[in-house]
Amino acid sequence: MSERKNIMGRIRAALRSASSRPSSHGPVDYALPANKTSAGAVQQWLPLCGGSFEEQVEYFRTQSAELKTDFQLLSSPGEAQAALAKIADAEKWKRVATHNGALTDAAVGWLGLPALNTTGGYDVNELESCDAGITECDALIVQTGSIILTSRDSGGRALSVLPPHHVVLARREQFVRDLSAGFECVRNKYGPDYPSMISVVTGPSRTGDIERILVLGAHGPKKLTIICW
Amino acid sequence: MITPAKKFNTDARRVATDVRHRGLIQTALRKYEAARDAKKSAFQDWQSARQVAAETKWEAINHLDQYLEALVAKLEARGTKVHWAGTAAQAREIIIGIIRQKNARFIIKSKAMTAEEIRLNAAMEKAGYEVVESDLGEFIVQLRREPPYHIVFPAMHLTRDEIGELFQRELGSAPTREPEELTMIARRVLRKKYLTADIGITGANFAIAETGMVSITENEGNARLTAALPRTMITLFGIEKVLPKLSDLALFLPMLATAGAGQTITCYNTLYGGPRQLDECDGPQEWHVILLDNHRTELLADAEQRDALHCIRCGACLNVCPIFRNVGGHTYGTAYSGPIGSVITPHLRRLQDWKHLSAASSLCGACTETCPVKIDLHHHLLQNRRNAAVQKPARWERLAYRVFAFAVNRPWLYRFSQRLGRIFQPLQGLVKGSPVDPARAWTRSRDLPPLAAKSFKDWWRQRS
Numbered sequence: 001m002s003e004r005k006n007i008m009g010r011i012r013a014a015l016r017s018a019s020s021r022p023s024s025h026g027p028v029d030y031a032l033p034a035n036k037t038s039a040g041a042v043q044q045w046l047p048l049c050g051g052s053f054e055e056q057v058e059y060f061r062t063q064s065a066e067l068k069t070d071f072q073l074l075s076s077p078g079e080a081q082a083a084l085a086k087i088a089d090a091e092k093w094k095r096v097a098t099h100n101g102a103l104t105d106a107a108v109g110w111l112g113l114p115a116l117n118t119t120g121g122y123d124v125n126e127l128e129s130c131d132a133g134i135t136e137c138d139a140l141i142v143q144t145g146s147i148i149l150t151s152r153d154s155g156g157r158a159l160s161v162l163p164p165h166h167v168v169l170a171r172r173e174q175f176v177r178d179l180s181a182g183f184e185c186v187r188n189k190y191g192p193d194y195p196s197m198i199s200v201v202t203g204p205s206r207t208g209d210i211e212r213i214l215v216l217g218a219h220g221p222k223k224l225t226i227i228c229w
Numbered sequence: 230m231i232t233p234a235k236k237f238n239t240d241a242r243r244v245a246t247d248v249r250h251r252g253l254i255q256t257a258l259r260k261y262e263a264a265r266d267a268k269k270s271a272f273q274d275w276q277s278a279r280q281v282a283a284e285t286k287w288e289a290i291n292h293l294d295q296y297l298e299a300l301v302a303k304l305e306a307r308g309t310k311v312h313w314a315g316t317a318a319q320a321r322e323i324i325i326g327i328i329r330q331k332n333a334r335f336i337i338k339s340k341a342m343t344a345e346e347i348r349l350n351a352a353m354e355k356a357g358y359e360v361v362e363s364d365l366g367e368f369i370v371q372l373r374r375e376p377p378y379h380i381v382f383p384a385m386h387l388t389r390d391e392i393g394e395l396f397q398r399e400l401g402s403a404p405t406r407e408p409e410e411l412t413m414i415a416r417r418v419l420r421k422k423y424l425t426a427d428i429g430i431t432g433a434n435f436a437i438a439e440t441g442m443v444s445i446t447e448n449e450g451n452a453r454l455t456a457a458l459p460r461t462m463i464t465l466f467g468i469e470k471v472l473p474k475l476s477d478l479a480l481f482l483p484m485l486a487t488a489g490a491g492q493t494i495t496c497y498n499t500l501y502g503g504p505r506q507l508d509e510c511d512g513p514q515e516w517h518v519i520l521l522d523n524h525r526t527e528l529l530a531d532a533e534q535r536d537a538l539h540c541i542r543c544g545a546c547l548n549v550c551p552i553f554r555n556v557g558g559h560t561y562g563t564a565y566s567g568p569i570g571s572v573i574t575p576h577l578r579r580l581q582d583w584k585h586l587s588a589a590s591s592l593c594g595a596c597t598e599t600c601p602v603k604i605d606l607h608h609h610l611l612q613n614r615r616n617a618a619v620q621k622p623a624r625w626e627r628l629a630y631r632v633f634a635f636a637v638n639r640p641w642l643y644r645f646s647q648r649l650g651r652i653f654q655p656l657q658g659l660v661k662g663s664p665v666d667p668a669r670a671w672t673r674s675r676d677l678p679p680l681a682a683k684s685f686k687d688w689w690r691q692r693s
Contacts, residue, residue, distance in 0.1 A: 003313040007468065007522045011294045014530035019291060022283035022536065022603050042480045045278040047271040047493075063493065099510075118510050124424060124458060144483065144494040156511040157457035161450045179479035187475070194440070196307070196506050197456070199499040200482070205450040206496050209366035209384050210392055210408040211253075212260045218365055218412055219419065220450025220497070 043178060049143040056142040056175060063145025067203030068216060070225040073172075080229045081110040084167070087132075087225060088113065091165065097122075097130040099155025103169040107134055118155040124162075133163040133221070137170055139185045140228070143178040146202040147226065148186060152195035160201065166221040170228045233562055234585035240560040241589070250386065250557060257385050258548055264491025265545075271493070282484055283603035286539035289438075289471050293529065296438040296471045297520070303441020304518055307503030312519045317347035320521050324349060324430070324463055325356050327517055331461050333358070333427035337419075339445075339452035340364040341432025342380050342542055343465050343521055345564040346577070349430075360430075361422050363451035365415050372399045378558040380565060381489050381544035386557060419451070429455035429513070433466035434541065435481060439474045441502060443518065446485060448496040456501060462513035464501070467521050469529075469538040475500075481541065488601040489543035528576040534609045537572050539602040546596035546606060552589050561586065568596035572609040575617070584617035650680050 049059040057073060064071035074080050087093075088111055096111065098104045100119040108115045116126055127133075135154040137147040147168055151157050160166050176182050179200065186198055205220030216222050244250055269275050289296055301311050314320035328336065336353060338360055344350065350371070353360045362371040366383035370376065372395055377383030384392070393406040402414045431452050435444040443464055445452045456462055472481065478498070486492040505512035529535055547553045547567030558566045563574045563583070571586035587610040596606040636642045654677070660666045662673045671677065 003315050003319065006315055007313050007520070007526065008294055008297070010522070010526035011297070011468070011529060014526050015291060015294065017530070017532040019287075019532040019535040022280065022287050042278070042281065042476075045272060045274040045281070046480070046483060048273060121510050124511075128420070128424065146494060151506075151509050151512060156509060157453070158511050161453045161457065179482060180476050183475050183479065194502055196503040196509060196512055197499060197501055198442075199453065199497060200494070202494050202496050202498075204496075206448050207365045207412055208448075208490070209364070209369065209382065210387075210389050210411055212257045212382070212385075213389075213408040215409050215412040217416065218449035218451070219363065219416060219454055 042180065046178060047143060049177065053175070056177065060140065060142050060145055060175070063142075064203075064226070067145050068224075069145065069203050070223065072225070072227050074227065074229040076229060077106065080107075080169070080227050083227050084110060087165075087167070091131060093131040095130050096132045096134055097127050097155075097159055097163055098134040099136075099159060101136045101153070101155075103136050103171075104134055104155075107167075107169055118159045122156075124158065127158060127162050130163045132165040132167055133159045133161075134167045134169065135160050137168050137174065138189065139182045140170055140175045140226070141177075141179060141182045141200070142175055144200075144202055146179075146182075146200045148182045149199050149201060150186065150190075150195040151197035152190070157197050160199070161205070161220040164217065164221055165223045165225065166201075166204070168224070168226045170226060172228060174228075233582050236562055237556075237560060237585055237589065240562075241556040244557045244560055245555045251555075253386060253388065254554055254557065257382065258554065261491055261548055265487060265548075266491075268487040268491050268493055272487070278480060278484060279601055279603050282480055282601055283536075283539060285472065285477050285480070286541075286602050287536070289473055290469060290529070290535060290538045293468065293471065296473060297468060299438040300436050300441055300471055301520075303438075304443075304503070307441060307506075308516075309441075309503050310515065310517045312517060314519055314521045314523070317521075317523050320347050320465065320519055320523070321349060321352040323517075323519055324465070325353060325358075327461065327463060328353070328356075328358055328428055331427060331515075333461070335422070335426050336360040336428045336430060337422055337426035337455055337459060338362050338367075338430040339432070339447065339455040340367050340383075341430065341465055342377075342564060343432050343467055344430065345376060347465075347521070347523065349465070361419070361426075363419050363422070363455060364447070364449060365412060365451075368415055368419065369395065372396075376559065376564070379544060379547060380542055380567075381547075386559070423454050423458050426459045428461045428463060429459035430463045430465065431455050433464055433470055434485065435472050435478060436466065436470045437473075437475050437478070437500070438471050440500075442475070442500040443502075444478060444482075444498060444500050446482065446495045446498050448490075448492075450497055453497055453499060456499070456513070457511055460513055461515045461517070462501075462504070463517045463519065465519045465521060467523070467525055469525055469540075484601045485541050485543050488545040488599070524577045528573065531576070533612055534572065534576070536602075536604050537569070537576075537606075537609060539604055540569050540573070541602060542569075543601060545599045545601060549595040549599045551591055551593065551595070556589070568606045568610070569604070572604075572606055572613065575613050580613070580617055581621055584613060587611075587613035587617070644684075647680065647684060651682070654680055 050056040095114045097116040137149045139148045204216045204224040207218035312323045362368045369384040378386045389406045396402045433443045434446045482498050486495045504516035553567045575583040590610045594607045
């Protein structure tokens with residue numbers, strides 16, 4: 001407690017001298033466009049990502065391809081079931097991990113495979129041995145090609161990173177334009193009682209630490225599939 | 230004792246002439262530059278984005294007391310234990326105290342430059358605990374028992390062959406030079422470690438005052454695992470990491486990724502708002518957040534250079550710096566290298582011991598131009614030089630300038646010295662660069678332009 005007082009004291013003493021604002025010095029005195037403080041204003045500087053739903057989905061598709069995310073936009077639960085079965089067959093899944101949820105519960109029914117449910121607790125070694133982690137998400141972010149998931153509604157902190165393949169099940173209504181809108185979604189959903197982890201996930205786990213050569217699956221999943229209908 | 234300045238000079242001379250090192254760094258940075266430029270050009274207005282980022286950081290840093298109070302109140306309300314560390318030693322003590330109290334043996338760590346700054350790993354090992362770095366690059370340099378080369382790309386100075394040999398020697402893995410296979414070897418080794426670690430230590434990229442959350446940026450998923458599996462989580466970061474609002478991240482996350490690695494956004498950007506909550510199925514039972522000062526308040530008190538605390542550690546200034554590219558990251562001998570390291574190290578450590586870093590600059594301003602939060606880096610280097618000279622004047626330099634001023638203020642003396650120069654320069658050419666050359670410091674690696682046979686004044690007088 002005393003160290004807190006010391007540090008706060010030093011901060012307050014230090015701030016007695018004023019420093020100039022960033023716009024008043026620097027190599028280029030750059031005049032900022034108006035309305036910079038209004039909500040969502042950052043949108044005017046960040047990359048453009050389409051206006052209509054179709055354009056945004058197309059943008060998300062392009063981002064996904066670049067990120068090596070397998071993004072499948074389907075038109076019915078039946079197609080989603082077929083898509084999931086195809087992956088399970090190809091990768092010879094024996095056991096999957098998932099959590100309680102409308103979409104995930106349906107998926108477990110479709111697959112007919114043994115499933116570890118993390119809701120309510122699980123053994124970490126068991127989770128580690130599952131072939132895939134199937135989760136829901138809170139939003140799909142068009143601008144960055146990301147999904148937002150939380151510890152509360154995506155089966156905890158580890159389900160989406162420990163198994164080698166992360167499959168996200170999502171609905172078309174879940175697309176939002178950018179990160180601001182994504183955070184707004186989370187805020188509206190949980191209010192002040194937010195989950196202890198909120199993660200913006202963009203593509204499968206990756207590294208470039210060896211000669212800047214891209215390798216997928218450094219620690220987290222080697223594959224990320226988004227099945228959306 | 231060998232001073233940091235002497236060591237810098239020796240190492241810089243060695244690395245700058247190392248062709249292999251040069252090739253590696255150029256290849257890595259060319260890839261970075263191409264990716265960064267592509268991502269930057271996707272922004273509708275990168276310059277405005279920089280300006281807003283700078284103003285947001287200015288707001289946070291210049292009201293740091295208020296934002297820290299808000300952050301801490303929110304964190305504590307959700308069951309997080311917040312510790313304040315005035316110095317590096319205090320931070321180490323707090324962390325080792327937690328480890329001891331938890332009876333932990335094995336610690337897994339994700340990347341944190343602040344931990345490098347306070348030399349945390351060495352302290353934990355000395356106290357008898359095993360600690361493993363989980364970020365692939367950090368894992369590699371830890372196996373080599375050396376510090377990270379770059380704040381974002383820790384193993385940038387190594388080839389795949391060297392890493393293959395290292396893994397073979399240290400991990401007993403099969404010989405390979407394929408990055409894919411090497412990564413999978415590390416993945417397997419570290420997976421086992423994750424499942425047995427008692428404590429996870431992370432750094433942080435941003436702390437959100439409004440909601441009491443800590444944001445961690447990473448590509449590999451190792452920080453996600455560090456924050457998910459061990460029973461106790463410790464997060465260490467500097468007090469300057471605070472941002473006012475959650476929505477600020479909508480700008481900062483894409484900017485950090487673009488400037489730092491040429492990505493639209495980093496793979497995992499995760500907000501932590503507490504330890505495991507009642508209705509959650511996993512996560513640490515305890516979360517300790519350590520707020521580190523370690524001379525940051527001294528930098529804060531320097532209104533002229535306060536904006537150096539805006540730094541988001543993207544590493545962009547290192548990547549464009551001609552000095553960094555020539556002398557490499559290890560030559561700096563500091564946790565933070567490159568222009569930002571040269572600016573802040575004299576504040577974090579001692580000005581007189583580290584002032585040489587501010588002299589190792591071409592003052593080209595590439596760092597200032599690339600900085601996503603508009604830190605006035607190259608001017609701060611000049612200010613460090615000035616502050617160092619005011620604090621401890623360099624007598625010889627002062628005398629030399631006085632002699633120079635004396636000569637150039639007297640035309641006859643100036644003309645006389647020119648004539649002397651014309652006589653002695655050809656003689657100097659005979660010993661150029663050798664130990665008896667009086668101008669050796671300059672001529673060892675450079676040429677002196679020959680003095681003109683006739684001065685402009687003489688020519689003007691004789692032209693008709």
